Amino acid sequence: xxxxxxxxxGQTKFGNHPLGLKGxxxxxxxKAFSSVDNDCSPSMVEEAFIGSIAFGGxxxxxxxxxxxxxxxxxxxxxxRVENACASSGFALRDAWMTIKSGQADIVVAGGIxxxxxxxxxxxxxxxxxxxxxxxxxxxxxTFPGTYALTARRxxxxxxxxxxxxxxxxxxxxMHGFDNEVAHLRKDVSFEKxxxxxxxxxxxxxxxxxxxxDGASAVILVADHLAHQFTDTPIWVKGSGxxxxxxxxxxxxxxxxxxxxxxxxxxxxSIANVQPNQIDLAEVHDCxxxxxxxxxxxxxxxxxxxxxxxxxxxxxxxxxxxxxINASGGLKSKGHPLGATGTGQAVEVFKQLRHQVxxxxxxxxxxxxxxxxxxxxxxxxxxxxxxxER
Amino acid sequence: MxxxxxxxxxxxxxxxxxGQQWAGPDGDRLTIALQLLQSxxxxxxxxxxxxxxLEFTPSTPVASIIxxxxxxxVSSDGEFHLLASTTSFIVAISKHESIRxxxxxxxxxPVDEQQKTALEEAWMNEIMGVSQGAxxxxxxxxxxxxxxxxxxxxEDASKIVWPPRQLNEQGQRIAPASNRLDNAxxxxxxxxxxxxxxxxxxxxxAPLLGGVSTVLVEFSSGPKGVFMxxxxxxxxxxxxQRVTFEVRRLYxxxxxxxxxxxxxxx
Numbered sequence: 001x002x003x004x005x006x007x008x009x010g011q012t013k014f015g016n017h018p019l020g021l022k023g024x025x026x027x028x029x030x031k032a033f034s035s036v037d038n039d040c041s042p043s044m045v046e047e048a049f050i051g052s053i054a055f056g057g058x059x060x061x062x063x064x065x066x067x068x069x070x071x072x073x074x075x076x077x078x079x080r081v082e083n084a085c086a087s088s089g090f091a092l093r094d095a096w097m098t099i100k101s102g103q104a105d106i107v108v109a110g111g112i113x114x115x116x117x118x119x120x121x122x123x124x125x126x127x128x129x130x131x132x133x134x135x136x137x138x139x140x141x142t143f144p145g146t147y148a149l150t151a152r153r154x155x156x157x158x159x160x161x162x163x164x165x166x167x168x169x170x171x172x173x174m175h176g177f178d179n180e181v182a183h184l185r186k187d188v189s190f191e192k193x194x195x196x197x198x199x200x201x202x203x204x205x206x207x208x209x210x211x212x213d214g215a216s217a218v219i220l221v222a223d224h225l226a227h228q229f230t231d232t233p234i235w236v237k238g239s240g241x242x243x244x245x246x247x248x249x250x251x252x253x254x255x256x257x258x259x260x261x262x263x264x265x266x267x268x269s270i271a272n273v274q275p276n277q278i279d280l281a282e283v284h285d286c287x288x289x290x291x292x293x294x295x296x297x298x299x300x301x302x303x304x305x306x307x308x309x310x311x312x313x314x315x316x317x318x319x320x321x322x323x324i325n326a327s328g329g330l331k332s333k334g335h336p337l338g339a340t341g342t343g344q345a346v347e348v349f350k351q352l353r354h355q356v357x358x359x360x361x362x363x364x365x366x367x368x369x370x371x372x373x374x375x376x377x378x379x380x381x382x383x384x385x386x387x388e389r
Numbered sequence: 390m391x392x393x394x395x396x397x398x399x400x401x402x403x404x405x406x407x408g409q410q411w412a413g414p415d416g417d418r419l420t421i422a423l424q425l426l427q428s429x430x431x432x433x434x435x436x437x438x439x440x441x442x443l444e445f446t447p448s449t450p451v452a453s454i455i456x457x458x459x460x461x462x463v464s465s466d467g468e469f470h471l472l473a474s475t476t477s478f479i480v481a482i483s484k485h486e487s488i489r490x491x492x493x494x495x496x497x498x499p500v501d502e503q504q505k506t507a508l509e510e511a512w513m514n515e516i517m518g519v520s521q522g523a524x525x526x527x528x529x530x531x532x533x534x535x536x537x538x539x540x541x542x543x544e545d546a547s548k549i550v551w552p553p554r555q556l557n558e559q560g561q562r563i564a565p566a567s568n569r570l571d572n573a574x575x576x577x578x579x580x581x582x583x584x585x586x587x588x589x590x591x592x593x594x595a596p597l598l599g600g601v602s603t604v605l606v607e608f609s610s611g612p613k614g615v616f617m618x619x620x621x622x623x624x625x626x627x628x629x630q631r632v633t634f635e636v637r638r639l640y641x642x643x644x645x646x647x648x649x650x651x652x653x654x655x
Contacts, residue, residue, distance in 0.1 A: 137525075138525065138590070138649060139615040139617050141588070149603070150578070152580065153577060200583070200586045247615070
């Protein structure tokens with residue numbers, strides 16, 4: 001079967017972005033193509049998958065066609081991929097499958113979201129559209145609420161306290177401090193992160209990722225073309241995805257994400273890689289408790305050990321076996337919903353090519369993983385990348 | 390919130406514990422009526438004049454709400470009449486078509502007049518709002534009403550299923566609800582959302598209430614569910630604590646008021 005290589009990757013800065021949808025997307029595409037070592041242009045793209053929730057309803061229909069029209073890919077077969085915050089993780093998977101199946105050789109996957117040009121009231125509506133509308137939302141829950149329910153139950157079931165979440169926040173802010181594309185570039189002390197305003201008890205402001213604008217794009221090609229574009233392709237060694245019940249109360253466990261477990265098992269199996277071989281993982285820390293769960297569900301820590309993993313600083317850059325969220329994660333780098341998944345892939349692409357500016361580079365990075373979750377865990381896409389094919 | 394009741398020869402009367410002047414932060418004549426009906430021996434009842442006494446139009450028919458929530462049957466020639474004072478928040482069940490003299494029902498819980506006024510204004514503004522994103526339609530409310538208000542549950546391969554589901558893993562359609570969950574459950578986890586963290590449906594009232602609390606509970610028969618907490622001004626939820634449920638106003642939108650079950654700490 002065809003192997004798939006990533007030969008280019010680019011993104012806008014995440015944050016409160018001055019550009020609109022067309023401007024942000026074209027910037028991400030421009031950066032992705034300019035990152036390709038040899039000649040490669042948008043006109044060569046055969047298929048494109050663009051993840052977005054179409055936040056705020058601006059160009060809700062045919063979003064993708066509008067964006068490719070404005071980024072030199074006029075005429076390409078394109079569609080919007082929507083799986084809440086995992087939209088571009090699934091766009092990446094769709095692109096990977098398209099090449100794997102032999103339907104196309106050059107494919108773009110990306111994502112975009114514009115979230116900060118809405119009124120506070122409209123933003124509040126749209127931040128809640130991906131949860132369970134009929135039962136959870138009408139019980140007063142938004143995502144901070146569902147993750148708060150998970151956190152409190154996690155503390156009850158395991159030897160863990162909110163301090164463990166504070167350690168996640170401090171680490172990710174430390175990692176993101178030097179990341180020039182990060183939304184919140186500020187070093188945060190334990191004391192500061194432990195004294196944030198309460199959002200959803202027990203989660204405070206420092207447990208929550210920001211609401212970001214942003215766009216990201218990666219270029220995937222079939223194996224026979226990889227070295228035409230670069231001497232250092234990054235191979236997409238495995239892709240896995242899974243889903244779970246939309247509402248937290250319908251799931252057997254409140255402290256595990258089955259979608260993550262299913263997705264990672266598939267990805268590890270296809271890549272023939274074990275969790276202890278991963279050098280860096282960009283995990284979906286929309287809330288700090290989500291990173292604790294991810295370290296367990298992805299196999300970096302045992303069941304109930306995610307809190308201790310954070311407490312002991314095992315995910316800090318170059319300190320443990322695996323660096324968790326070298327980019328700063330969603331907590332610091334930011335979370336432009338539809339753009340987050342391929343944004344994670346952009347980081348891994350640069351890290352594995354050893355092109356990240358010091359001190360952010362993960363030492364001797366050979367194998368990387370991205371973990372992109374939709375909502376409170378209804379969907380998840382996991383990808384494993386390597387310098388070796 | 391337990392209701393205050395009194396009886397006379399002509400009727401059984403009820404008000405909220407705030408007395409006749411207020412039905413509480415998320416109460417109204419209908420929520421009081423439902424509790425009164427639940428506390429009396431079920432029979433048949435006429436509700437025409439009662440429906441006219443409601444401040445806002447419910448998103449689902451009052452008769453359906455009553456029959457989903459209680460064992461009473463609404464009928465145009467019912468044995469009893471459900472009646473409400475239009476000048477106070479007193480509700481009555483009577484064999485007569487009207488009440489000659491409404492009683493005085495004193496409050497057993499102090500009313501914060503400032504909060505009462507602010508909440509009344511918030512409800513008024515909220516109900517005039519329209520959805521700007523995700524919303525639950527009137528027909529969805531209607532379809533789910535027996536489950537939402539009456540805890541009606543399905544059964545699939547000896548397993549109790551709630552909220553309602555369509556197909557099982559064998560692709561077979563799960564039969565319509567044939568069970569009813571207990572009106573009590575155990576808290577597995579809980580949170581209190583600040584006004585900032587609350588969904589937009591509650592954005593006007595949440596600041597006045599200091600946020601909104603939600604509990605995720607497990608029923609003894611297995612299903613789990615999430616509910617807003619009501620009347621928790623003086624208590625905080627805890628894991629393993631028991632709750633019971635009452636119908637309250639959930640939110641207002643598109644000129645309709647939506648009702649649902651809320652959890653009360655025991």
